[in-house]
Amino acid sequence: MNTKLNILVVEDKPENIAAAKKMLADHNLTVVSGFDDALTALKRNGYARRKVEAPEKFDVVLTDCLYPKGGTACMGPRGEAVVNCQGEMPYGPMVVFHAIEAGVPHIGLITQGNHHDDPFVFALDSLRGFKSEKVSVVVTNECGECLHKDTLEVVEYDHPNGEKFYALEKEGKLLRVKNWKELLDRTLGTHEVTEDGKWREERRAQVQI
Numbered sequence: 764m765n766t767k768l769n770i771l772v773v774e775d776k777p778e779n780i781a782a783a784k785k786m787l788a789d790h791n792l793t794v795v796s797g798f799d800d801a802l803t804a805l806k807r808n809g810y811a812r813r814k815v816e817a818p819e820k821f822d823v824v825l826t827d828c829l830y831p832k833g834g835t836a837c838m839g840p841r842g843e844a845v846v847n848c849q850g851e852m853p854y855g856p857m858v859v860f861h862a863i864e865a866g867v868p869h870i871g872l873i874t875q876g877n878h879h880d881d882p883f884v885f886a887l888d889s890l891r892g893f894k895s896e897k898v899s900v901v902v903t904n905e906c907g908e909c910l911h912k913d914t915l916e917v918v919e920y921d922h923p924n925g926e927k928f929y930a931l932e933k934e935g936k937l938l939r940v941k942n943w944k945e946l947l948d949r950t951l952g953t954h955e956v957t958e959d960g961k962w963r964e965e966r967r968a969q970v971q972i
Contacts, residue, residue, distance in 0.1 A: 797833015
């Protein structure tokens with residue numbers, strides 16, 4: 764895709780932020796790591812305690828599911844106490860709603876969680892997103908990539924042996940990150956499905972409303 768887009772990425776893990784900056788380098792990126800700063804970037808009222816440099820309008824919002832609130836804006840003493848001890852929370856779906864309200868046309872929600880281990884991820888598995896005339900939303904936990912820790916280059920699994928892949932993993936040089944480029948392509952409807960990935964894409968497909 765040749766068009767340069769204004770993209771908001773909401774992610775708190777350093778390796779996934781680095782991956783987003785590499786994979787989406789052709790676009791104008793605004794990266795924030797907490798709920799308060801995401802709303803400030805979207806120009807939602809009441810959360811602008813810290814300045815966030817962001818364009819007037821985003822073409823795309825790509826958000827993780829779990830991250831910190833990132834501040835105590837609009838909290839009373841009890842709320843501040845909760846924020847200070849809660850850590851990551853599922854703010855991603857709320858950012859999706861705020862992005863829809865802000866008029867962002869393309870939105871992607873992604874998690875690396877395992878539905879066998881996390882009840883919240885299990886609840887997300889039945890969602891495929893939706894598409895209407897004004898907005899498309901993609902929801903997925905099946906959009907990952909493996910990068911070399913030092914170079915951030917993609918490391919392919921060499922089927923059927925995979926010696927290089929597992930050697931890098933054993934050395935701690937393999938990063939499992941979100942594939943932001945593929946998530947972007949899905950939100951824009953430009954994702955190409957290979958024949959061997961067809962069965963997965965049926966679960967990823969958007970539904971029309």
